[in-house]
Amino acid sequence: MLIQHDVVIVGAGIAGLRAALEAALSGALDVAVISKLYPSRSHSGAAQGGISAALGNLEADDPEWHVYDTVKGSDYLGDQDSIEVLCYDAPRAIIELEHFGVPFSRLPDGRISQRRFGGHTAEFGKRPVMRACHAADRTGHAILHTLYEQCIKHNVHFYDEMQVLDLLYDKGDNAVAGVVAYDLRQGEIVAFHAKATLFATGGYGRAYKTTSNAFAYTGDGMAIVYNAGLPLQDMEFVQFHPTGMYRIGILITEAARGEGGILLNDKGERFMERYAPTIKDLAPRDMVSRAIYMEIKEGRGIGGKDYVHLDVRHLGREAIETKLPEIAEFVRIYFGMDPTDSLIPVAPTAHYAMGGIPTNNDAQVISDGQGTTVRGFYAAGECACVSVHGGNRLGTNSLLDLVVFGRRAGKHIVANVPAMKFAKLPKEPEKPLKDRFQKLLDRSDGGLVDPIREGCQKTMMDNVSVFRTEQTLKQGLADLAALKKSQRAARVLDKGRRMNTDILDCLEMGFVLDTAEVIAESALLRRESRGAHARDDFPKRDDVNWLKHTLAVRGEDGRPSFSYRPVRITRYQPQERKY
Numbered sequence: 001m002l003i004q005h006d007v008v009i010v011g012a013g014i015a016g017l018r019a020a021l022e023a024a025l026s027g028a029l030d031v032a033v034i035s036k037l038y039p040s041r042s043h044s045g046a047a048q049g050g051i052s053a054a055l056g057n058l059e060a061d062d063p064e065w066h067v068y069d070t071v072k073g074s075d076y077l078g079d080q081d082s083i084e085v086l087c088y089d090a091p092r093a094i095i096e097l098e099h100f101g102v103p104f105s106r107l108p109d110g111r112i113s114q115r116r117f118g119g120h121t122a123e124f125g126k127r128p129v130m131r132a133c134h135a136a137d138r139t140g141h142a143i144l145h146t147l148y149e150q151c152i153k154h155n156v157h158f159y160d161e162m163q164v165l166d167l168l169y170d171k172g173d174n175a176v177a178g179v180v181a182y183d184l185r186q187g188e189i190v191a192f193h194a195k196a197t198l199f200a201t202g203g204y205g206r207a208y209k210t211t212s213n214a215f216a217y218t219g220d221g222m223a224i225v226y227n228a229g230l231p232l233q234d235m236e237f238v239q240f241h242p243t244g245m246y247r248i249g250i251l252i253t254e255a256a257r258g259e260g261g262i263l264l265n266d267k268g269e270r271f272m273e274r275y276a277p278t279i280k281d282l283a284p285r286d287m288v289s290r291a292i293y294m295e296i297k298e299g300r301g302i303g304g305k306d307y308v309h310l311d312v313r314h315l316g317r318e319a320i321e322t323k324l325p326e327i328a329e330f331v332r333i334y335f336g337m338d339p340t341d342s343l344i345p346v347a348p349t350a351h352y353a354m355g356g357i358p359t360n361n362d363a364q365v366i367s368d369g370q371g372t373t374v375r376g377f378y379a380a381g382e383c384a385c386v387s388v389h390g391g392n393r394l395g396t397n398s399l400l401d402l403v404v405f406g407r408r409a410g411k412h413i414v415a416n417v418p419a420m421k422f423a424k425l426p427k428e429p430e431k432p433l434k435d436r437f438q439k440l441l442d443r444s445d446g447g448l449v450d451p452i453r454e455g456c457q458k459t460m461m462d463n464v465s466v467f468r469t470e471q472t473l474k475q476g477l478a479d480l481a482a483l484k485k486s487q488r489a490a491r492v493l494d495k496g497r498r499m500n501t502d503i504l505d506c507l508e509m510g511f512v513l514d515t516a517e518v519i520a521e522s523a524l525l526r527r528e529s530r531g532a533h534a535r536d537d538f539p540k541r542d543d544v545n546w547l548k549h550t551l552a553v554r555g556e557d558g559r560p561s562f563s564y565r566p567v568r569i570t571r572y573q574p575q576e577r578k579y
Helices: 014-025 063-073 080-100 139-153 220-227 285-297 317-323 325-335 397-419 431-442 449-463 470-488 501-525
Strands: 002-010 031-035 114-122 127-133 157-160 162-170 175-183 188-199 238-245 262-264 308-311 344-353 364-366 373-379 548-554 560-566
Touching: 002 014, 002 175, 002 397, 014 031, 014 139, 014 397, 031 162, 031 188, 063 080, 063 114, 080 139, 080 397, 114 285, 139 397, 162 188, 162 220, 162 431, 175 431, 188 220, 188 397, 188 431, 220 501, 220 548, 238 285, 238 325, 285 308, 285 344, 317 325, 325 344, 373 397, 431 501, 449 470, 449 501, 470 501, 501 548, 501 560
Parallel strands: 002 031, 002 188, 031 157, 175 373, 188 373
Antiparallel strands: 114 127, 162 175, 175 188, 238 344, 262 308, 308 344, 364 373, 548 560
């Protein structure tokens, strides 16, 4: 089966919807969105705390201060021209979302409410600043639903519960002609032919045992691109959010600390005063996560265990119920306690991919270290690497990234696609995926996927986590190699064609293992500590040798091969990060 549209967007989160809306607003393009989920279930809806912009609604702020914080927060690995685009476009982007209908929380005079967030400061680091615009603690949910409604209004076509599994990429022509997907409800393999294809497929958090990410976050888009022969960038940088619910991983938003919550160790000490004396609990996420692990390592975890406490009791019931209602509900449901009078057990949880599919500032995918663009191919959101986050993303910059670069992708598509021709399709584009399905349906021996998934999540958590060494990374890679062998021989129990989630679990597990291997290999090569990549055996940042982006390409032997590209510095030279 073949379906044709001018524009095909894979992923119905905020980045995908913002790009789709921008393309559809032109009225000149036929736009479609393919989603493995119903769009409003996309993981963007789980973003809680806010979206950053230097509006200055409660105190003086400046987009240049936002640029400085983002560059510094990235541990100087972010491309500064891209960061300038992000931060200077932020105020306009927020007002535009407001006009689309996003129900932001309001100040008494009607302006958008703002709160503090980790790593965001005024006057180039002198004090914390209120920069995070929010809709209570359901900001992503509010933006996602608003953009979905706008897309429906502007006649975007949606293909829900249809999972993209292959990219129609011609390496010789360096062009993408579309994608191939599995229609869960009909049980069919469908090829989509498009002038422009955009990946907005999210991250890979399910490679880890403890994660804030949804079950759908299996690194599909990144792995598909990698397996097609295109590069992935900076995959060693995996953000662990410091305040996941202990043993569960569900996020306790940074907004809880932005509103005044504090972290306490077993002695009742506000320990972040030792690690970031100026902004304390509002230090960047990589620093807070490492601080928590240091407290645990030195015996100051609660009761000697591997967690600490988050204290929001002093905020008062009214503030908690109005500003942090979702967090209050989570704590009551999962811990059976009331955050207005109880301490919340928290520990770092795998949260965000700083690396991904390399793009330029217009979200065009690039195929090499020289910035060569792939004709007709775009990426935006967490699966992409512009790079505005570098080695560590500041909280609230994720939603901003989705909106700013999703829109820029849409604008570039509108400006260029009408004059483009459809790239040539390969003969029988659905056949390779049909053959993979049939092979799985026919196989009667081999193991099941569940033990492979558990093994991957355990070794990534144990060996490729917040702290890394050569020994742990090599152990992780050895484990992953064995798991990949098992995955290639795995069988499925469901032999049906429709709604066969067994086959999807098996294929997704292949994607997870591919991305996990690139993460571990990239981390092994980077012999320094920078941002979220912390090597116990190389504890210092090394700007002489490692102020550069990692590019990983799948080699002929199936293993990643590496090259590097320079970081673009415009005005802020690397300095030691102090908060």
